[in-house]
Amino acid sequence: MGRSRIRAVAVDAGVGAAVAAVNAVAISADVGGETAPPVTAYLFAVAFGALMFARRRFPVAVLLVTAAGLVAYYVLRFPPVGLALPLAGALYSAAEDGRWRWAAGTAAAVTALSTFFRFREGDDPAYLFGLELASTVALMVAMIALGDGIRARRLLRAEIRDRETRAAAERERAAALRAEEERLRIARELHDVLAHTVTVISVQAAVAAEALEDDPPAAATALGVIREAGGEAMRELRATLGLLRGDSGDGRDGGTDGNGVLAPVGGLAQLDRLVRTAGDSGLPVRLRIAGEPVDLPRVIDTAAYRVVQEALTNVLRHAGAASAEVLVRYGAELEITVTDDGRGAIGHGSRPGEGRGLLGMAERVAVLGGALRTGNGPDGGFRVAVTLPLAPRGRIGADAAGAAR
Incomplete structure (x- = not known):
């Protein structure tokens, strides 16, 4: 018992x-x-x-x-x-x-x-209907009221416990969701940092291997690009690890902002360096800016940079393109278009089971309330077009910023 x-x-x-x-x-x-x-x-x-x-x-x-x-x-x-x-x-x-x-x-x-x-x-009617009846009815009503009150109190306590249980379960689900979003964010960040750098290093290593005997200056240039790409990758990896640890920083290479929210790594201000690295890898890239540039929220700025980085990485790895163009247009929304003159959709891994970079791009943009369109360009090659709001329309706050990165 x-x-x-x-x-x-x-x-x-x-x-x-x-x-x-x-x-x-x-x-x-x-x-x-x-x-x-x-x-x-x-x-x-x-x-x-x-x-x-x-x-x-x-x-x-x-x-x-x-x-x-x-x-x-x-x-x-x-x-x-x-x-x-x-x-x-x-x-x-x-x-x-x-x-x-x-x-x-x-x-x-x-x-x-x-x-x-x-x-x-x-x-005696006076006694019967007066004192005795009143006292009897009062005591009976009191006992019924007491029992019903105890029941109501018990139900209230049960409801409070049930609410607390549901709230605890909801907190656990929210914590699990945040953990899943954090894992996804880490995977995206590491993919963006490493994929581009590894592609550049791979291309330049092939150039250096071919030119080592016949064209030593070209081999030295390729090795210099590899060294610069490796250094850049190390800087971004350190910044990314700083984000994961929550270290403070100046906002350029990552860390936290003044409110303790994780600050992004990279932004549209670094597009010139990204374009130059792609050019050093044998892919001439034309960068065009249309409209009046405005200060963007960090999460939008980083997402735009990562979209361009991933798009150029795909061109280098898959497209077999001779050149590419990046157009950044400021207006009611931020529009980014990356085009190349390569093999088109097949070259960009659009077959089933491929194209995880494009999938990550789409997820990153969707979190912020933007739109991504990909496909063959009107004159051949491949086209990546992204529209981003000038302020995040997804879940605002630290969780949204983390998920977007």
Whole structure:
């Protein structure tokens, strides 16, 4: 038997003992009686108390049996004990179980029946309808109200616990979602940092290998580009690790801003360096700026930079292009277009199972409320067109900024 069950039995035993004792005292008092009350009357008192052990499982049955027993008690003309005292425990139990209508109906029926017969037998109407009826009804109503109040309080506590449980589960789900978004952000950041650099190094290593004997200056230039690309990758990796650790920084290479929000790595101000690196890798890139440049939120600035970086990386790795163009247009929205003269969609890994860079690009843009369009250009080659709002329209705040990066 569990602790809660033991406690419930103890409570029922206490209620039953109280009911039996109160009724036994009333029987012993036997107001107006000339002889000692019979033992059978006390057995009724004990029975009224014993019924309390079944009040939790069968509250209505206990109420009806108690009422029937009370009627039988008075039919046998035992000493008067009133109506409310024998019924008190049963009325309370029925109301506590939510059966207050049964409790009220039973109380009204027993009271009406008792009043009718007592009036017919000649009891003083003033006493019967005045003091006694009022006190009996008041005590019955009090027991019903007490039981219903206890039930309401128990339901309120259960609802509070349920809300707390749901809130805790919601916090766990939110924490799991934030962790998943953080893992995705880390994967994107590392992909963007490493993919471009590894592509440049791969291209330049091939150039250096071919020119090592026939054209040493060209090999030296290629090795210089590799060294510069490696240094750039190390700087970006350090900045990215600083973001993950939450280190402070100046905002150019990563860290946190003044509000403690993770600051991005890279931005449109570094496009010249990105274009120069692509040119050093054998891909001439034309950079055009249209409209009046404006200060962009960091999350938008970084997303735009990463889109251009990923697009040029795809051109270097897959397109077989002789040249590319990057157009950045400032207006009601930020528009970025990267085109090349290569092999088109097939060269950019558009077959099933490929194109994870494009997928990451689309996810990054979608988080900010932007749009991404890719496909073959009107004059051949491949075209990546991105539209970004000038302020993030996705989930704003640290979580949105982290997801966007």
